[in-house]
Amino acid sequence: MRYTRTATFLLVVASLSHAQDAAPSEREIIQQLVQQVKTLQEKVTALESQQRASGPFNADTTPQPASTPTPQAADNNASPASLSQELHELRGIQWRGFGEVDYKVLNQRTPELGTYGFVPGSRGNFYIGDFDLLLTARINDKASVLSEIAFGEGEAQTFGVDLERVLFNYDYNDHLRMSFGRYHTGIGYYNRAFHSGTWLQTTADRPLVMEFAHDGGVLPTQAVGLSFTGSIPSGKLGLNYIAEYGSSDTHLQNLAEAGIDDEDNGNHVNVGLFARPESIPGLQIGGSIYHDRIKDRSHESEASLGQTIVNGHIVYIRHGIEFLNEGFLIRHAYQQSSTVYNMPAFYSQISRQFHRARPFFRYQYINANQGGFLEEFVLRHGPSFGVRFDFNDSVAFKTQLDHTMRKGQPDLNGLHLQLAYTF
């Protein structure tokens, strides 16, 4: 009898003890319920906004015949997207815009014509750079279309439209993803990572070596043709390839005087390989080799030359750290003579996120051979530093100071302020 009472007492004590342990779990349940209520409130808000946003397009109220839903219809019915996605989708086409407002001042009276957005004759000025519209649409599970339309600013507030990219994409599987159309060439990392969206960039501008050709850059950054990419079975090494074949006819902005150089490129071949090892998430190591034939019209007699561009890059983006490093060797070999010019270039950029601020530092270097095709670039190198401040997930303000040392010319100092946004 005594043992029974003792056992009963112990059981009750044990139960009470577990009840106390369970108390925090009940709080968690309450928190989950509160969370679910919040989620439902968000859903109602989203549906109301969706209803308001789709108002003008509800004119067609013809009842649809009851039939087996198509995948697209099923998508619309079964998977209503989040509010932001709904606001960026119109009849199956997703869109997003990127814009910027810039103020740039240099400590020289005669700016380089190829310096992006800079108007000849002025020392400092405002400009809006590229206003970029990205449109994407899924045709089916494997096929999609992407287009990037940039409204770019020219001289004296004139604006031109450039179809930066228009691509028909077909993803056969992870090992073979094809794109047909106009693309940004896969020379290195930066060109395919940031395209024309300055909001995506930490810095206010692209590294000089990666500047678009029509803005004064040295690389054939755009082309029309075929692009293939995919993963290579390589286990934890995470190897990927890229192969491109197309025409990269480039109009190179002349830095020293008004006008352009038409490189009149032949078809190019570009192959690249990069690894994203599983053991170090965020790390990408790779390189590429690009080759085409171009014409040098900068001299009296037109000359044909082979252009080979070798790239190597190491990139690490994780834990708020962005560490970009790319090196290039641009080789020009004249066909009519044995003259060969090798132009090395690199940039290294590091930044770290601290709450909303991201201070950054970049050092860039270009060394063009005297007498070579790109001699006007001369030797130039120097640091850039500044800070990017994100007001929210869509608007950022960047302040950047540049110091560039140029061979045979005075050093160039610049202040670049930029308000970059996406919508």
Added chain:
Amino acid sequence: MHTKLTIVLVAIWLAGLAGIAAVAQTDDVAVVVSEKNHVANLTKPELRKIFAGEKHSWAGGQAIRLFVRAPGAHERAVLLKLLDMSESEYKKYWTAQVFRGEAQLEPVALFSNGMQKEALTTFPGAIALVNLQDVKPGMKIVKVDGHSPAEREYPLR
């Protein structure tokens, strides 16, 4: 009389323990796919690649369709932990992925697990994260690193 009382108390105690065990498992988030999908196990790096949009298709070539929960849900927190991103970084990351052409669309964010179930039923290539207690018939649970939800070594919680 006392024996009966003891039995009743023991039963209550055991029921309490079972309940506590069930509540303890609520933190586990299951990786679910369509029942038509043949995948049975994924490694954590594979899962990270899938939800980061770096892996686009299943072994048979079926396109992967990502469905995620909207901000605020426990599954969303587990997703961000898996990707090692903040909510802000996640949004910027997917804006960049679409801009780069690495992904056709941002993952569809759904407001309830019921919607996730419908998505899994509709799209054979769909994958989603669902609280274990919310897993419904029609959802196939995939092991992660060889472990099922509720196992001690299960990594998603």
